[in-house]
Structures are given as structure tokens and as C-alpha cells.
Amino acid sequence: MRFCMVTTFYPPYSFGGDGVYVQQLSNELAKRGHQVEVVHCRDAYNLLAGRTSSTTDHDHPNVTVHSLKSPWGFLSPFATHQTGRPMLKSSRIKEILERPFDVIHYHNISLVGGPKILHYGQAVKLYTLHEYWLICPTHMLFKFNHEACTHKECLSCTLAYRRPPQLWRYTDMIEQAVKHVDLFIAPSEFTMNKHLEMGLKIPVVELPYFTSRWEWQETTPRRSSMGETPHFLFVGRLEKIKGLQELVPLFRHYERAQLWIVGVGHYEPVLRRMAQGSPNIKFLGYQSGENLRILYRQALATIVPSLWYEVFGLVILEAFSQGTPVIVRNRGGMPEIIKESGGGFVFNTDEELLDAMEQLVGDPNLREEIGRRGYEALQQKWRADLHVQRYLELVEQIVSRREEKLGGEDFVAPVYKDSWSSM
16 A cells, blocks of 8 residues: 655654654554655754754655755745645645555644645545644643643733744634544544544544564663662653653652653753752763663663643653553553553652652562563553554545445545444
């Protein structure tokens, strides 16, 4: 089959888990003999990163990447942001999407094409809800950059983020655009329910992420066996929504283990000032590949203190792949993973976080047992082959429904299909 992935960010021109997922899915499909093309906006990455990427990524030979770059530079994604249309890249994107693909899979489309891009092409159309862009101008449902949103005040919140309002959001552009998508995919039950709760009428099913980044390697020793200071690990972007500002003060006074922080971001200077040069807190910068795998493997646990509604939490699966427990805040889709796996702890307060940390520091056997649970759950629920199998089944079901309902004619999905909930 021929697939086209449409996304604003794609490694190495990406920031978070959505880009990692798109790349992993593309390569897993390619390894199984499918042809995959990826369309992404390099200008958007350069605009938000303030630089171009100096690294390279290697995809399977069956993956073709269209890294779109306009002579207008940052004006291209800005025009898309303000109009909800591909604008300066429209002819190139339309030319690609009108090719005879079997599936067009949209991901984060905010700066690569806006809602209007959902009209392009005639293939089966999927859309993964990696964030809350369809129901939130700031993508994150993190109100005033301060707290999880429970009551929408979109205009004032957008201005608080120092972003220009998007007037097209006050039209029916999104409502009309989503009619062109056959099926929306939510990585967690929470994310699925949140979109429906906020009034978006879409056909949606849950399909969790997977990870194929590493295999378990027993030969890598645990930190505790190496005679070095035990540590907890944070992996992610250093931004306010990730909640590190609540971890750093705690670890300045915690004597039984250190906090190692992997990642870069705009909030790093603030976090470093909060750390006040504490020897108990280490900033390791960007890490990848084998270095990152070993950091996961040797940590007492990975802590995910996010303050926003995390859609899923790919770092949780990455930690599980190394038999490492995870401690997550009770927010968004993350608690679902811990509940299904038994591979960690969920906390609401600093006291509950400290209690979880104390249990892992004080009982190596408990740490090994919880880590083993996470690894076994990963193998049973979140493997690449299971994900791809379910993904292709969804595609086949959509094709069958198109043929049954319209006899193979051009198809526009209805606004909502209750029957998807039974799949």
C-alpha cells in the first residue's frame, strides 16, 4: 500500500513525541513492504527552534521525505497559522496529496496546512490526535500557561501566550474540514474523551502509541550495582508545561538520590536558576541513541511530572523498554498506562511523589519487580507489530465501509459514527 504522512514536524526537524511516533510508524510500515511518503514543514521548525537542525536521521529506503522549505521562510508557517490554509506551500502540497495514495494520515497539521489541508486528496484519511490543536489555539489546553484548562477562555489565553489570534477559529472551518477525515485516532482514552467533551463531533477510536526504539539488553548494569549515586531521570522538553519547576526544589533538599535531566528548551535558564548549582541536580542536555538508552536503564525510575494533559507519554514506554519504573502525575492519558501495566506509580501531591521515590530507593527488589511489570506490559500491549496490525485493520474496515455505503464512489466521512465505538 501507499501511505502519505502529513505532519508539521519530522525528525530531525522535530521537538517531541509526535515526530518520533510518525517516524517510527513510517519505518515500521516501510519494513513490511509498504511505500511511505512524509510531508513536513522545515520552515516551521526553523521558526520555533530559532535555528536549523544540524543532525541527520536515516529512514528505511521505502520512506521518502518531502522536507518543504519556502523562499519566504518563516512567513510561510505564519501565513498558515493566520489563515488555516497551506498558502505559500499549497501548490506543492496539493501536487503531492493528489497522487494515488491508499492512505493519507494527518498528524500535527497546525503549521503545514491548517484545517484546509484536510480537504486535499481522495485516499482513506486518518488523523491522529497528538495534541489538542483542533479544540485549543495553543494546542495544549494549558490555560494562561499556568494550569490545565477546565473552562475555555481562548482569546485571552491566546494573548497571554503572546500569539496572534486566529480569526478562522471563529468560523466553521474546523467543523467542515473534519468531515473529510474517515477516522480520528486518539492515543489514549482520556484524549478521545476530552475532544468529545469539548464538543468536537468526530469518528474516533483509541489506538495507543508504541515504541520500537530499543530492545532490552541485560548486559547493561544497573546504577546501584556500579557503586555510583542513585538517580531519578527526567526526559523531555524543558518547558513550563512539563512540570520540572515542581521537581527541582524537591531534589535540592532530597538526600537519597539525584535528579538527572535530559532535554533542552526555553525554560532551561529558569530551571537552572531554581537549581542554584545544586550538586544533586544534573542537566545533561540533549541525549539520543545508546546514551539515552543507558540513562533509562540505570535510573531508579523515570519521573514524568507534566502539568498539562499529556496525550500519552512516549517516554513511559521508552523507560519500560529498559525495565525501568515510571512515576507520573495524575494528569491526562499517563495514568492509564500505569494502571494497565503496573509499571509504576501515579501521584497527586509532593507527598505521594516522595513516598513513591522512597519505596524505590529503599527496596531494590521492588524496583526490579515494577520495572519487569512495565517491560512485560510493553511486550503484550505496546509492541510495534501489534500497533501496525491494528492500524492496518482500521484501514481495511474504512475501505470496506466506503465500498458498502457508496459503491466505491468518492467519499466524505459523516460528522460522527457511533458504530466506531464498537470496534
